Amino acid sequence: MINWPVILTIAKTHLVTKIKQTSVAALGVTFGIGAYITLVSFMTGLNTMLDNLMMNQTPHIHIYNEIEPTKEQPIALYDQLANSTPIIHSIKPKLSQKKIHNALPLLNYLNEDVHVKGAVPQIKAQIFYIAGSIEIAGNLTGIHALEEAKLFHLKDYIIEGSAEALNNNENGILLGVGVAKKMSVHVGDRIQISTIKGDVFPLRIVGLYQSGISDLDAIQSFSNLKTVQRILGEAANYITDINVKLNDVELAFPMAKKIEHQFELKAIDFNTANAQFETGTTVRNLITYAVSITLLIVAGFGIYNILNMLIYEKMNDIAILKAIGFSGKDVQMIFMSQAMIIGFVGGVLGLLLGFGLSHFISTIPFETEALPTVKTYPINFNPWFYGIGIVFALVSTFFAGYLPAQKAKKIDPVKIIRGQ
Numbered sequence: 001m002i003n004w005p006v007i008l009t010i011a012k013t014h015l016v017t018k019i020k021q022t023s024v025a026a027l028g029v030t031f032g033i034g035a036y037i038t039l040v041s042f043m044t045g046l047n048t049m050l051d052n053l054m055m056n057q058t059p060h061i062h063i064y065n066e067i068e069p070t071k072e073q074p075i076a077l078y079d080q081l082a083n084s085t086p087i088i089h090s091i092k093p094k095l096s097q098k099k100i101h102n103a104l105p106l107l108n109y110l111n112e113d114v115h116v117k118g119a120v121p122q123i124k125a126q127i128f129y130i131a132g133s134i135e136i137a138g139n140l141t142g143i144h145a146l147e148e149a150k151l152f153h154l155k156d157y158i159i160e161g162s163a164e165a166l167n168n169n170e171n172g173i174l175l176g177v178g179v180a181k182k183m184s185v186h187v188g189d190r191i192q193i194s195t196i197k198g199d200v201f202p203l204r205i206v207g208l209y210q211s212g213i214s215d216l217d218a219i220q221s222f223s224n225l226k227t228v229q230r231i232l233g234e235a236a237n238y239i240t241d242i243n244v245k246l247n248d249v250e251l252a253f254p255m256a257k258k259i260e261h262q263f264e265l266k267a268i269d270f271n272t273a274n275a276q277f278e279t280g281t282t283v284r285n286l287i288t289y290a291v292s293i294t295l296l297i298v299a300g301f302g303i304y305n306i307l308n309m310l311i312y313e314k315m316n317d318i319a320i321l322k323a324i325g326f327s328g329k330d331v332q333m334i335f336m337s338q339a340m341i342i343g344f345v346g347g348v349l350g351l352l353l354g355f356g357l358s359h360f361i362s363t364i365p366f367e368t369e370a371l372p373t374v375k376t377y378p379i380n381f382n383p384w385f386y387g388i389g390i391v392f393a394l395v396s397t398f399f400a401g402y403l404p405a406q407k408a409k410k411i412d413p414v415k416i417i418r419g420q
Helices: 005-019 019-057 103-111 145-152 163-167 177-183 225-231 249-263 275-313 313-323 328-363 383-410 415-418
Strands: 061-064 116-131 136-145 158-161 171-176 189-197 200-209 220-224 241-246 267-269
Touching: 005 019, 005 328, 019 275, 019 328, 019 383, 061 249, 103 116, 103 241, 116 145, 116 177, 116 225, 136 145, 136 177, 136 189, 136 225, 145 163, 145 220, 145 241, 158 163, 163 171, 163 200, 171 177, 171 189, 177 200, 177 328, 189 225, 200 220, 220 225, 241 249, 249 267, 275 383, 313 328, 328 383
Parallel strands: 136 220, 171 200
Antiparallel strands: 061 241, 061 267, 116 136, 116 189, 116 241, 158 200, 171 220, 189 200
């Protein structure tokens, strides 16, 4: 039976008598774990920020009427040409409306679905911003401001004004910062917009919007759904788009296909609309974890080398221990205990170092026009990272100490003493 108090006392004595080597080994683990915590916290924080930026602005399912050519052309219905090979150029789209037929019942149907967190209507219209004698092309989107703020975090992108101000003003407009800069206007000013039919309407600026995409901010603006319907001269049931937010984004693809089949509308799911972005996120995560694991493995090899050298320096001690009755198993446990003590102390210090560096980075100012709501560098303080760090520190030091301890276990004390 192993006498653990004696084993741990001898292990502690070995570590203390070689304090420099012990410190170097522990620092190897400390800096390995600290670098891992810092890197993985920063990189996953950055990825989460970018994911949220995309998720907030992109619906899980976007429903609209797509203008496209008729799948079956009239000439295909002419039986006398069934055996011919018709060549048709410049096929025109079929006559269709931008608005979604029976949009209001469809909205009610979606909002009653248990998988749907919310479905909101939109109207997208092409307009011109009138600045004196100059007309600037742009897009006006009719929305329910409060619902957009709730489901798609509209408030995070309003740098002046508020969603409530837009909701309470029937003639209000939330203007993109790029448009406001071009026209030299501010919150409270009035601007005129013109539809593609030539109708002119005055609107009051109740806020400024900044998505972080400069090309979009240079043309985009928002107004109330009813306001846009009035500007376009359409009825209260005129809706061109429906954005759906689900409780589980993984259901977006099958639900989009179901909507397309059931209602004969175009439905684009989140993953299809952002396939390239998802690929970039996967690659960044892969690089992050690959580099992090490499840091931990390098620290483990450092511990192995130090313990290996420690055994060669402690040959006499090992011989004496075996000569006075310690078994090979006892000797193995002594050196394994040393490795685990180094791993635990170095791992705890590494967690503290990683947390300190991560916290310091999270306080560094990070301001850019592309991300108006982000003020400091993003850090992900996920407890799992710290749990993984200490477990990996113990596991790596266990294997780093196992092979040297196996050597110590097999040492023949007679040969050592004769050599002396």
